[in-house]
Amino acid sequence: MKPPRGLSRGANAPPPSSASLAEPQVLPAAGKTFPTHVPVVIVAGGGCGLSAGLAAHDAGATALVLERDTVCRGSTSMSAGLIPAAGSKGQRAAGIDDTPALFVADIMARTKGQTDRAVVETLVGQSAAMIDWLVEAHGIPLQPVTGWAAFGHSRPRLHQLPNAQQGEDLLSALLDACGRAGVDVVTGARVTTLFADPDGRVRGVALLRPDGSREEIGCDALVLATCGFGANHAMVAANIPEMKDATYFGPEGNRGDGMVWGAALGADLRDMSAYQGHPCLAQPQGIDMNLEPLMKGGIHVNANGARYFHEVDNVSAAALRVIAQPGRFAWYVYGEKQFRLALGSPRAREADAVGAFRYGETPEALARAIGVPPDALAATIADVQRLADTGETCPFGRRFVREDRLEGPFRAVRVTGALYHTQGGLRIDGNARVLHADGSPLPNLFAGGGAAVGISGPGREGYLPGNGLLCALGFGRIAGTNAAKLATRG
Numbered sequence: 358m359k360p361p362r363g364l365s366r367g368a369n370a371p372p373p374s375s376a377s378l379a380e381p382q383v384l385p386a387a388g389k390t391f392p393t394h395v396p397v398v399i400v401a402g403g404g405c406g407l408s409a410g411l412a413a414h415d416a417g418a419t420a421l422v423l424e425r426d427t428v429c430r431g432s433t434s435m436s437a438g439l440i441p442a443a444g445s446k447g448q449r450a451a452g453i454d455d456t457p458a459l460f461v462a463d464i465m466a467r468t469k470g471q472t473d474r475a476v477v478e479t480l481v482g483q484s485a486a487m488i489d490w491l492v493e494a495h496g497i498p499l500q501p502v503t504g505w506a507a508f509g510h511s512r513p514r515l516h517q518l519p520n521a522q523q524g525e526d527l528l529s530a531l532l533d534a535c536g537r538a539g540v541d542v543v544t545g546a547r548v549t550t551l552f553a554d555p556d557g558r559v560r561g562v563a564l565l566r567p568d569g570s571r572e573e574i575g576c577d578a579l580v581l582a583t584c585g586f587g588a589n590h591a592m593v594a595a596n597i598p599e600m601k602d603a604t605y606f607g608p609e610g611n612r613g614d615g616m617v618w619g620a621a622l623g624a625d626l627r628d629m630s631a632y633q634g635h636p637c638l639a640q641p642q643g644i645d646m647n648l649e650p651l652m653k654g655g656i657h658v659n660a661n662g663a664r665y666f667h668e669v670d671n672v673s674a675a676a677l678r679v680i681a682q683p684g685r686f687a688w689y690v691y692g693e694k695q696f697r698l699a700l701g702s703p704r705a706r707e708a709d710a711v712g713a714f715r716y717g718e719t720p721e722a723l724a725r726a727i728g729v730p731p732d733a734l735a736a737t738i739a740d741v742q743r744l745a746d747t748g749e750t751c752p753f754g755r756r757f758v759r760e761d762r763l764e765g766p767f768r769a770v771r772v773t774g775a776l777y778h779t780q781g782g783l784r785i786d787g788n789a790r791v792l793h794a795d796g797s798p799l800p801n802l803f804a805g806g807g808a809a810v811g812i813s814g815p816g817r818e819g820y821l822p823g824n825g826l827l828c829a830l831g832f833g834r835i836a837g838t839n840a841a842k843l844a845t846r847g
């Protein structure tokens with residue numbers, strides 16, 4: 358068994374000293390008894406873990422969610438809260454003609470066929486039912502965002518809470534739903550140790566409390582929802598070297614623990630180079646700038662005042678393009694229409710409140726405000742306006758349209774490319790069962806969200822917006838349901 362690359366402690370590490378009890382590890386369950394037993398234990402309380410908790414409850418099992426932070430947040434609460442699904446009731450009511458087959462085709466095209474089609478079909482096939490379940494069974498009023506068919510989605514299929522509410526609201530809504538359903542969510546509970554039989558059956562876990570005390574809990578089935586390894590610099594450097602010096606914009610607790618345990622139990626790891634990058638993290642404010650203004654005529658320019666890529670082609674791959682510019686940054690340029698559109702997002706309003714937007718009545722005035730050559734920026738903006746008027750395609754392959762013409766006054770926010778979350782991880786099947794390299798499942802281990810391999814294939818190119826939360830909430834639901842079935846079967 359090989360530990361994940363970049364980790365000093367893994368499958369065959371020597372027995373831990375007491376000083377290393379805080380590190381993720383798997384110990385033999387032989388002879389152990391647990392003071393408490395819960396049929397389904399779920400490690401971590403982000404979107405995946407909470408969805409798994411709700412699903413396990415709905416399938417008739419008692420479930421317990423253990424979250425290391427003292428408040429549940431995770432990447433889920435940092436996200437824009439946009440979840441794709443094909444054929445939801447909300448889409449149908451909005452007159453959006455979408456099908457799982459179209460969505461699967463978009464994913465396979467974006468990944469160039471380099472992801473597991475059968476798993477994608479299962480996940481996408483239940484995506485609408487997952488949204489409808491959250492809406493109808495758990496009172497989380499997700500709605501389709503009708504303006505969003507870009508970056509590789511051929512239909513508007515992203516769903517969000519009303520009024521462009523973001524990930525914080527989604528996470529709160531999931532927590533409230535857990536509260537209503539009676540799913541226990543324990544925070545300040547950092548799981549460090551799994552206890553397992555030689556065949557990989559997990560018998561229980563140990564967790565560390567903020568005061569240093571330890572507790573042990575037995576279980577019949579375990580769901581790993583610990584997300585990716587973005588906060589583990591050694592793992593990022595080993596698996597995604599192109600992003601090793603990039604800003605990681607995610608929770609510090611996402612250190613790849615699920616992958617360490619899985620590998621120690623003999624699980625296969627897949628697509629460890631996969632990640633979601635993002636080209637629009639406001640710098641130095643650290644605010645995630647929304648993409649709608651970019652889709653509607655906004656542009657990026659570098660420190661020379663020049664455009665340098667097709668801004669709305671591949672959002673994930675674009676992060677690296679920004680980092681490749683002089684000084685590793687770019688300016689996200691808005692005309693008046695794009696700025697008004699930006700302010701629909703609470704995060705852009707926050708950026709405005711802290712003075713992240715620089716202002717210029719004319720391109721030259723904006724150039725002086727942001728310190729780029731005025732002639733160059735004026736020429737870039739004039740060219741984009743001409744392209745919008747003529748409908749010509751720009752040298753990077755982008756088409757601008759007249760209704761989204763970039764008109765002053767102008768604003769710009771300094772942005773960098775960031776690593777938002779990693780997309781590789783534990784190999785799972787369509788039932789969210791964690792698999793060995795030979796394709797056989799581990800006895801009672803499930804995974805989803807960033808802890809499991811996503812549906813983006815390897816590298817930076819395959820991510821379609823929203824597929825992070827689709828994997829989190831979708832596989833969370835599948836994992837919770839199947840873990841409950843296993844646990845209640847006895």
Ligand SMILES: Cc1cc2nc3c(=O)[nH]c(=O)nc-3n(C[C@H](O)[C@H](O)[C@H](O)COP(=O)(O)OP(=O)(O)OC[C@H]3O[C@@H](n4cnc5c(N)ncnc54)[C@H](O)[C@@H]3O)c2cc1C
Binds near residue numbers: 424431441608612806
């Ligand atoms: C700024 C930003 C915007 C994004 N926007 C979108 C979007 O709009 N749509 C989309 O689909 N995706 C988006 N993503 C990606 C998306 O947020 C993630 O793919 C998704 O939230 C992952 O969910 P998760 O439940 O797997 O992980 P998280 O929500 O990150 O939850 C993992 C949890 O595991 C806990 N944990 C880790 N180790 C342990 C341990 N040992 N014991 C106990 N707990 C542990 C962590 O504390 C954390 O709370 C965005 C990401 C970022 C950063």
